[in-house]
Amino acid sequence: MYKLIIFLLLALPIGVFAQTVTTGTVFDYSKKTLSLPGVSIRNLNSKKSTSTNREGKYTIGANIGDLLEFSAVGYHTDTLYLTNLLNRTIYLPVKSNSLKDVDITAVRMNSQVTDAKDPLAEKYTLLSTGGNLNRKRMTDKVGGLNLNLGYGKYRRQQRKEADLEEKEMYLQEIDENFTAKAITDMTKLEGEELKNFMIIYRPSVETVKAERPYRYAYYISRAFAAWKKLTPQERKLQDLPKLKAN
Structure with a gap:
């Protein structure tokens, strides 16, 4: 019984964390395979922000119903309304x-x-x-x-x-x-x-x-x-x- 309680306590933070972040990759809209590093991602609800890494990947704290903003120099800014927290692919068009x-x-x-x-x-x-x-x-x-x-x-x-x-x-x-x-x-x-x-x-x-x-x-x-x-x-x-x- 004690082992089961300890296991649930250890697993709880991981489960909570998995439900409060969303991940994805940002690509160029015209060149679908060209990932974009350095794209700024901002959660307009929580004001949290991050940016994509060299592979164009990102992770940001978010909840269902939040609005994310994606912006980069030379590209159009776009927004994403979260209906779930699944991994997704974003495409930004060049200005x-x-x-x-x-x-x-x-x-x-x-x-x-x-x-x-x-x-x-x-x-x-x-x-x-x-x-x-x-x-x-x-x-x-x-x-x-x-x-x-x-x-x-x-x-x-x-x-x-x-x-x-x-x-x-x-x-x-x-x-x-x-x-x-x-x-x-x-x-x-x-x-x-x-x-x-x-x-x-x-x-x-x-x-x-x-x-x-x-x-x-x-x-x-x-x-x-x-x-x-x-x-x-x-x-x-x-x-x-x-x-x-x-």
Whole structure:
């Protein structure tokens, strides 16, 4: 009887410990086999924190219902709601590079350039931002978990905020690159013509998002070639029709 009591007392701390930690491994989202060392993991409920080792593995104190945050330099921050404490695999996507370092010096304005396809154009896809990334299926979500207990609403709100932030980022990028000075330097347009050109040919968020990095100088040259083919009337903004009186 005494031996049984001693065995239970010795086994109790191990059992308690096993139920108050969670473990896992963090990988690069694009390169699934590339583990990530030095990723910071923070328990937003208990404020405990740790980081992954050289193999990308981590162990952190946690309970079911806690929210874990994963962050690393150059990667999107993501969160995980714990519905159990089983070992899991986490994937972090790389952040996209900013276009602010691109320096375009000149573009030749002739038909051979403006009517030709861009041989250097490359397609890039920008992932959603803010820890609310569109993964392939539920099996690609952190740990393949089905988030519930009200957390689904929290995630939807996060996705909505991330979409707004992403749109604002693209609008700011367009404002910084599709400027009156850049257009005038390339096309010599000024005054009312410049204003109309910028309104008619301002690139949309969808257009800029579809091609990364977006080549604004090349786009302006193509738009100017199309502009020169318009009639003087077509280059003017049309007035809105007047409302008929009842």
